[in-house]
Amino acid sequence: MTVPPITLPASGRPDPAAAPTPGATADGILRRQRARESSARTYARSFPIVPARAKGMTIEGTDGRRYLDCLSGAGTLALGHNHPVVLEAIQRTVESGAPLHVLDLATPEKDDFTDALFATLPKAFADRARIHFCGPAGTDAVEAALKLMQTATGRRGVLAFTGAYHGMTAGALSATGSVAIRERVAGGAAEVTRLPYPYPYRCPFGVGGERGAELAATYTERLLDDPSGGVVPPAAMILEAVQGEGGAVPAPDGWLREMRRITGERRIPLIVDEVQTGVGRTGAFWAVEHSGIVPDAMVMSKAIGGSLPLAVIVYDQDYDGWLPGAHTGTFRGNTLAMATGAATLRYVAAEGLAERAAVVGARMSARLEGLRSELPVIGDVRGRGLMIGVEIVDPEGELDSCGAHPVAPEAAERVRSACLERGLIVELGGRFGSTVRLLPPLVITDEQAEAVLERLADAIAEVSGQRGRRS
DSSP: OOOOOOOOOTTOOOOGGGOOOOSSOHHHHHHHHHHHSOTTOOHHHHOOOOEEEEEBTEEEETTSOEEEESSHHHHTOTTOBTOHHHHHHHHHHHHHTOOSBOTTOOOHHHHHHHHHHHHHSOHHHHTTEEEEEOOSSHHHHHHHHHHHHHHHHSOOOEEEETTOOOOSSHHHHHHOOOHHHHTTSOOOSSOEEEEOOOOGGGOTTSOOHHHHHHHHHHHHHHHHHOTTSOOOOOSEEEEOSEETTTTSEEOOHHHHHHHHHHHHHTTOOEEEEOTTTTTTTTSSSSGGGGTTOOOSEEEEOGGGGTTSOOOEEEEEGGGOOOOTTSSOOGGGOBHHHHHHHHHHHHHHHHTTHHHHHHHHHHHHHHHHHHTTTTOTTEEEEEEETTEEEEEEBOTTSOOOTTSOOOBOHHHHHHHHHHHHHTTEEOEEESTTSOEEEEOOOTTOOHHHHHHHHHHHHHHHHHHHTOGGGOO
16 A cells, blocks of 8 residues: 655656656557547646646656656545545445445444544534535536535525636536636526625725625625615525635635624524635635634535545535435445545644644745746735745736736636646636636645745746746
8 A cells, every 4th residue: 555755856857767657658558548548638738747646746657757746636635646545544444344335324434534524623514514425526516505505405506606606517617717717518507696805916896805705795795785786695605715726826714704794683594615725725624714714604625635535515414404415426435435535634634734724824825926036927926824826917908997918818828738747737717718727735834935946936937938048
């Protein structure tokens, strides 16, 4: 169950002596992937590599090239690749003879995972909580949360936000904001009212800052109270405390408290999607803790499984009005994921990794913010903890009313490619695909953080033609 050690060379260049012996060449594997997999594949287009081994933050390809992984399975790998705590949990569970698949039957592993998860939740929420194990993807948990609230309220509609991403199944896709991924899919599972999400750099009201967030809250409240506003009382509001795919845009704490007040006063259940923000990613164990709000339901996946597939919803017991089988699925009883998830949750808590994410994330963001004057293609640096976005812009373009330059998605793509050449994996996101997103594991070392910043800065400088001018 052990993984051969991987060391990080300063250059990120391959070490032929340490390269694995592949069963097939990388080119051949990639060619067969293109021929056999669907055109919907995404990450494989951005990163034409064939990972062979991985440990911590480092991925090694079949060609022996090593990369620092700032994607971390889209935030799934809180402890990085093949962490000893995770491997030990897998080995222990397999050797115990525990059943690996039991539908929704109770097992010691499920009971232990639930204990570990509830111990991390805000007390006011945990004291009244029920849990439902969903299919292994976050999108299924979003579906479950929406169905739960539709059942509890007898209503159908959903309040969702611009820039949101909640998944790719019918109900989750309806609540997702991206026009590009929705425009070719007919229909939807719910009637969605789209509300403005605070985005200071490109404020939907054209004012930015705190005032933009205030207007977003005022608009929401007045729309819901307007008898001619067209909004039938909804089953729920769903939001992200930090929009991930939306470009690492954090919601202001005051705005989140306003959303909780507005929904509470109108008896609208509030669902917070913590699929990517949970388990220490934002500098608190759960992103809702920054604002102090207590939602009616939280959607969880990704890191809660300790790198294996697992998704749940945790919700206030008052909404538990489902009939047996109201939301089911064959792979709800993933014993291995529950074991690795419990081990990961306890390790993150015991080692203070959420606090570590806050410190390292703030340091990295400050360094990136300091590069803006030197590299004017960096339009905005934002995020929370180790969930960081760097928006790439055209510095020669005309400023908008918020002082933002036009987006530069093609330049962002070149930055991503230049990072890969330097042994750094980063992905893009945001409304225009112009934001470089950093999601390193919570176990990132100071040395690795420094290497990420240097490689990213060098890549941006090369793309912007400023490489020779950097001091």
